[in-house]
Each structure stands twice: as structure tokens, then as C-alpha cells.
Amino acid sequence: MKKLPKLNEEKELKKLKAKMNPELESYVGEILNHPEFLKRKQYHHHEDRSVYVHSLNVCIKTYKMAKFFHADKKSAAIAGLLHDFYYKDWQLDTEKRPFFQSHGFRHPKEALENSKKYFPNLMNKKIENSIVRHMFPLTLIPPRYGIGWMITLTDKAASMEILKYPSRWYKYLGIKKKEKK
Numbered sequence: 001m002k003k004l005p006k007l008n009e010e011k012e013l014k015k016l017k018a019k020m021n022p023e024l025e026s027y028v029g030e031i032l033n034h035p036e037f038l039k040r041k042q043y044h045h046h047e048d049r050s051v052y053v054h055s056l057n058v059c060i061k062t063y064k065m066a067k068f069f070h071a072d073k074k075s076a077a078i079a080g081l082l083h084d085f086y087y088k089d090w091q092l093d094t095e096k097r098p099f100f101q102s103h104g105f106r107h108p109k110e111a112l113e114n115s116k117k118y119f120p121n122l123m124n125k126k127i128e129n130s131i132v133r134h135m136f137p138l139t140l141i142p143p144r145y146g147i148g149w150m151i152t153l154t155d156k157a158a159s160m161e162i163l164k165y166p167s168r169w170y171k172y173l174g175i176k177k178k179e180k181k
């Protein structure tokens with residue numbers, strides 16, 4: 001099996017936690033400390049970042065943007081944190097699937113299912129739609145709500161470093177697991 005890069009977890013997490021305020025913690029603390037969500041510290045997102053760190057980064061950015069635009073900052077923070085709450089570390093998943101069922105297309109639905117399963121008390125229609133539509137334009141239907149658009153933007157901005165590595169774009173979109181040679 002291909003060896004994945006070592007996760008740079010604690011340093012990144014410390015930086016992100018310093019950006020949080022008590023209001024944001026009151027919105028998402030339950031998720032951050034949940035045993036199922038904590039497993040995402042071991043899941044690779046891109047390169048050496050964990051899904052946990054990536055999701056918290058998107059959560060903080062979306063919360064700040066929603067606050068700036070006087071949008072629903074609580075729903076924005078929750079949806080931002082849960083947008084990639086899919087089942088497994090996809091980079092270790094070797095199951096072969098048809099193109100339209102590859103990670104990039106499949107994971108928003110998995111994230112929604114998992115969110116409803118573990119955090120039914122936190123869900124509302126804005127959060128649900130924003131999670132399941134966050135991969136627009138790869139997945140063709142756009143988000144219905146403002147906070148959904150904020151997540152599609154902050155998610156892409158949080159993943160910008162990948163733009164420096166064109167050979168890894170396929171992997172980023174979840175279309176191929178192996179890098180092009």
C-alpha cells in the first residue's frame with residue numbers, strides 16, 4: 001500500500017484553536033470533542049493535513065465570513081465543520097468504483113448522512129443543503145443558501161496550496177487516487 005505523508009496535526013491545530021472565540025466554541029465544541037469526529041485527526045485530507053484540521057479551518061473562515069455579512073453564523077460554523085464528515089480515509093480506500101461514484105462526487109452525500117446520524121440535534125435545512133452541495137461546480141447543483149456559497153468558497157480557498165501541484169489535481173478532486181506520472 002502507498003505510504004501517505006505524515007500528518008502535521010498538533011502545530012496546525014494549535015494555530016487554528018487560537019483563532020477561535022467563545023461564541024464559535026459554543027456552536028461547534030460538541031462536534032470538535034465527539035469521538036467520531038475526533039477520528040478525523042487520523043484521516044488524510046490533502047498531503048500532510050488531516051480532515052480534522054482542514055474542516056476546522058473551513059469552519060473558522062466560514063464563521064468569520066458569515067459574521068461579516070450578517071448571515072446565520074451558527075449554521076455557517078456547523079456546516080463548515082461538517083462539510084467533509086464522510087465515512088473513511090478515502091486515500092486508503094482501494095475499492096474500485098465508476099467515475100461518478102468516486103470520492104469527489106460521493107463524499108458530500110456521505111458527509112450529510114454522517115452529520116444527520118451523529119448530530120441530528122444540530123441539523124437544519126440550511127446546514128444540510130450546504131453540506132451536500134459544497135463540491136459545486138464539480139457536482140452540478142449549486143448551494144441554495146448564502147452560507148452554502150461561503151463554504152464552497154472557503155473550502156476551495158483552504159485547499160489553494162494544491163494549485164501549485166497540477167499533477168495532484170485529479171487526486172484532489174477524488175477522481176484518481178494515484179498521482180499522474
Ligand SMILES: [Fe+2]
Nearest residue numbers: 083084107134
Ligand atoms: Fe469536500
Ligand SMILES: [Fe+2]
Nearest residue numbers: 054083084155
Ligand atoms: Fe473540504
